[in-house]
Amino acid sequence: MHFFFRWVLLLSFFSGLLSAAKAQAPTAPAAPATATGQVRLVLGPTSFPLNEYFTLAFQLEGAPLARYSAFPDIEGFKKSGKSSTTTTRIVGGKSSTQLTITQRYAAYKEGEYVLPAFTISVNGQQVRSGGATLKVLPQQAVATPSAPPGVGLLDQLFGKQKPQEFVEPQDNAFLAVVPDKTSVYVGEPVHVGLYFYLTPADQGLLDFYDYNRQLPRILRRLQQPAVWVEPSDEQEVLPENTTVGGKPYLRYHLYEAVYYPLTPRALEWPAVDLQMIKYKLPKKPDPTLDNRMTGLKTYISLPRTVAVKPLPPHPLRDQAVVGSYRLLESVDRSRFRTGQAFTYTLRIEGEGNLAAVNPVAPTEQAGAEIFGPEVHQEVTRANGRVGGYKTFRYRIVPRQPGVLALDSLFAVPVFDPATQNYQVLRASLKVKVLGAAQAPAISTRTTDPYYQSRLESADNQLLPLKTPDEVRRYANYLLAGLLLLAAFGWWRGNTGA
Template sequence: MELELGRATFPVTEYFTISFRLSGAPLERYSAFPDLEGFKKSGKSSTTTTRIVEGRTTTELTITQRYAAYAEGEYTIRPFSMTVNGQVARSAGATLTVGPAPTAATAPPPAGSAPQGIGLMDLLFGKPKPQEYVEPKDNAFLALVPDKTSVYVGEGVHVGLYFYLTPSDQGLLDFYNFPGQLPGILRQLRQRTAWEESFNEQEIVPEPVTMGGKPFLRYRLYEAEYYPLNSEPLIFGEVALQMVKYRLAKKPAEGLDNRMEGYKTYRTAARTIAVKPLPPHPLRDQVAVGSYQLREAIDRTAFRTGQAFTYTFGVEGEGNLAALNAPVVQPRTGLEVYGPDVQQELTRQAGRVGGRKVFRYRLVARQPGVLPLDSLLQLVYFDPETGRYDTLQPELRPTVRGAVRTELPFRARTDDPYYQAVLFEASNRLQPLDAYRDVRRYATYILAGLLVVASWGWWQAKR
């Protein structure tokens, strides 16, 4: 686990970032990102990178906190540390230079502060007089907000659980044992007929928003993207959240605690999201669903028969990349295909889930001529925005030159990541050809020795 700081010099209109990178282990918990003087926290994003090489899967998770500067100037970040899954990572800090905006821009508005209580002063002398308390009306509410009312099978729908309150209600309300309530809330939000991609955000901070022309503070309690696996509707029942609500003294007195702690439960309205089946198609049950584009690449410009080259079939866009399978290569005479290696980068940010999935193939042509990759690799998918099926096909058509190779001993390239683990980790120590014969001879000697010892013991016992 390691910490990464963003650029030290940037304009006031851009964000400074602090990230931590976790490899080879699931994220269980992490401490809050530090507060920086002169900066406002402005949301987080998470990126998951998955690599599959020779059947071995490695996953890397990056959580990034964005900071917006209030004004131009030079700022000093003091050394800080963060704890992730019980491991402590430390940063030496940095000196940041925030320059002017390239164009006229307005500095980010200051964030609403976290709910705070009314000031408490200890009573110095005598007993407090009995107080009468009243429960003021608040404008807070709990909401479960999907970004769509209906989706296709396999299409993602973003669902957020938010708590809203007005700035004037901050002194009246506070969170009550939210970590203890969260597991029960998550159980109510789970959908047995959908794939869920959660946003991994654990720190709850207020965000200034406007609803109906009125200012509110919004707390993101949970966010996830749901991908229906069949045409059953997604049904979200009523979700409850218990909060601390203070009753205020009817006649406030100096030197007394003029509020009394109580509890109030807020509930969401039930939500149902209709799920539509995909239109008829021979591959309807196999195709990926999403908005995708093809990004292809090839590792050389000249191609010869008998020489291996790497072709990259990259899919970018929004959708359930975990359900996107590698394109099947159509067999072709005189062409050998190896792989693919798979790498997936998943980004969750601003209520959207997308990323990139890359398939790398190694090809060796035995015969010269134009290699029609568009007829060898195809990926059919359904685009929910257009409501139609589409196909991603390569546009590259490399021309292979050279003589026909009937017998082609394939030689792996040492700079190819597919073979690096095997070639560089393999031992170069010579092994004798008669190793197994020596083992058999030594085993015979041991058995003969054991037989002699046993015979001598039997002879001694008879005497």
Template structure:
């Protein structure tokens, strides 16, 4: 895929599998690196497919003190039928950067398993005639019809623990019959005030990277609605103060209709109506008693480990990854502090964070990569070095993620003294894995100094002789 970039940002397009069963999705993603997302153009339409849900993933890497961030927005497409289809070449604009794709041939195979129900929505991509401009109406008598639309602020929980996430969405609902009566009015201008009302000073806010406002078909109270997702975020309370959301207003265009419609006339007149949410309060519960209660991360987490060697020698560096996976405030999750163990040196960590926001949930992975050197032979019990106490809000219990890898270190005890390396030293990072740990004579540098002095003395004598000859 071709990508254009500025000095500060880079963007490209990534296509998913081009051969897949009819009950699976085809994926188109764009990746943005080096800048926060400001705007992007719509994903392309594909003949024979309909757009389904979207998701966003943010990956943050911290290596050697340098931080880099990559955002991926993914659009899912559902095929109507089996067969071969063509994705024509297309381009998108991301933060003003033009990115192109050469397209692809898509092969939709027969169904292979029970179909996954596509997320509701995507059937209607706008308000149709509401967005057209209307001519100046002739004098008529207009009435304001009743509508069934409403604005709602919907949390997925009414009570949470400190540090536990609560998803809050701001939605506008209207019935299909109301489409001809209502239209959005200057939503971009109203959004800053809406966000200010939803902001919580005592909570960490993780917003969803969604810009397009498209309707989803939902059923509430036995009635079918079109639901517009205006804003959604995950909130993580920092203390026991309740999360309080006041009434949020939204001004919409509402048309009045002619009492006696006449042929050839618009028979509608533009007006305005303000909708308001109901105020909401979410209770925040303290964590159960624990010696580390104020430092324990909260979430549904589990541990995944990795190590870069299968054989180990004393004095030889190796890499160990402690990766926390699951749902929770991974951005605020601190690295496990290595415990001091005799005969083992630990450096790092380098950090990589990947956050995915999808279907009202926030999760991902956070990897901490350490560099270790064992000075003593034998089984190295990493569980005595790396562990992380967590609180699982689902079970309301504390748990400990503890390393299970136990490498067997071969060789003789190393008498080399430990050293402290600067984490930003590029020489240290490049040569540590291949460094020779064999002992050197203590007077090695004394000999080097002696030979250097001999050379300097010879050069000085040569210079004096040259000066004396030139004087003659």
């Protein structure tokens, strides 16, 4: 009887916890059930500590998930991974499946934030939320539970249980700063990654701790003087399979960027540290307890250095841009005449620091006038490499007929670190410029007899340019005199009355 009473209390306690958790999670009204399923939005608790996530989720019932739109961005938060949960229920012999997709958000700092109203499309259905006010509270200490919630209450009722003895198992995880080269030229790209490695067996032992607060401190230590940095697009911290020393590892991308040294000064990255949660395991596991205790462990990377060499001597060294590029060009018409402007577009594309590719200064030439350029740049980051294109759009006005060779106007000196050679990318288009088009003759003949008789006797003497201004001034004087005369007459008429 005593055993039965204890289990009834335990079940009642957990039922209360489940009811409280459900009450904290506000839900948006569910969309009506259709052939594409029934969808509803679920917002996590709107008040939470800094070291916990805020969550947005949608639940889909009655249909498989075909497609859905992205979760909204929240100012002051960073997206930190998604999870998927599938729940199957069988009631009265009928089976129903509910899919839940949850997006986690990590706050950068404490404070109050506004989640504006937003809409998510799931299987073509539009589900709207009215938004919420999010309160990020101060960070809570990392809990170190040795027993599941509610055991403390049962201990008070039935006596304290015997404490477990925990040990810290050895792990094979490590933190590393990894540049992809040991020596580069000035302006040559160096891809640098900050990675955390662990073996698949260590996944249950380690977890990230206060990551959003630690990362800015680490990135400040990775900064370099006299370097142009192209950071990679922010991405979720997800593991990927790799091999280290012939052994399988999981690698987490914490930070990636491409560094372009601007001077021959070596790139030096100091040792950086990262705290991780590491769980201790009991000597004698108890199936009724959590069987692990939370602790912290600090992992420190090795310092790394990349030597930077000056560009080889060459007459073009001071003007050359560093990278692997090619030149494309185009014009906006096929016929050219003197005095008529046309658009010439110069496009440089490839891999390298496009920000260092300055507008090309055209060579002076007597046969044309050049205006511009208008500059446009597109940068692509993928697989640790940075590339793209940069366009320069000029307006050119030919001044004399003949062949206009654009290769004499535009040239880009380049140093390719892969071949260690200098080259000059030159324009190759040549346009044939024709003379100005003849203006159509204006005939003075007319078939109107009224004007025909007067054109013959009309005075063709040129008048001074100021004649219209003088006529306008005299007309203003005359108008002012008439106004004064009218005012005087009105005054005399009123006085005589």
